[in-house]
Amino acid sequence: MSATQLLIKNLTELLSSSSSAHIGGTNITNGDAKASILLYSLILILISILIKGYIVYLLYNFLVPKLIYSLSSSINPRSLEMIENNFKTLTFGECILLVIFFNTLFSF
Numbered sequence: 001m002s003a004t005q006l007l008i009k010n011l012t013e014l015l016s017s018s019s020s021a022h023i024g025g026t027n028i029t030n031g032d033a034k035a036s037i038l039l040y041s042l043i044l045i046l047i048s049i050l051i052k053g054y055i056v057y058l059l060y061n062f063l064v065p066k067l068i069y070s071l072s073s074s075i076n077p078r079s080l081e082m083i084e085n086n087f088k089t090l091t092f093g094e095c096i097l098l099v100i101f102f103n104t105l106f107s108f
Contacts, residue, residue, distance in 0.1 A: 002107075004048055012040040049103075053096035061089045 015036075065087045069080045090098070 008041060008044045008048065011044055012037050015040045049096060049099055052099045052103075053092060056099055057090060057092050057095040060095065 065080070065084045068087070069078070069083050072078055072083070
């Protein structure tokens with residue numbers, strides 16, 4: 001179990017246990033508690049994918065041109081400005097798809 005999955009599991013148990021005791025003066029049935037755990041898990045997974053996608057978006061678009069510049073300066077010298085002008089940045093949607101791909105590919 002990865003750290004993200006463990007965090008999501010613990011947060012859903014915390015949220016469901018604090019809100020599942022009484023709502024409106026009535027007890028929640030076992031089925032409703034399972035549905036709320038599922039809803040909390042889905043929301044937390046979605047938030048974690050969005051945060052990971054944003055991190056990939058920032059790191060790729062700001063770091064990769066500088067890495068290309070530092071690696072290519074000894075082989076084929078080019079200016080950083082020329083590399084940044086020819087560099088294709090990833091959109092946020094592409095970063096989300098990349099995160100989903102790697103989560104699926106390397107899930108344990």
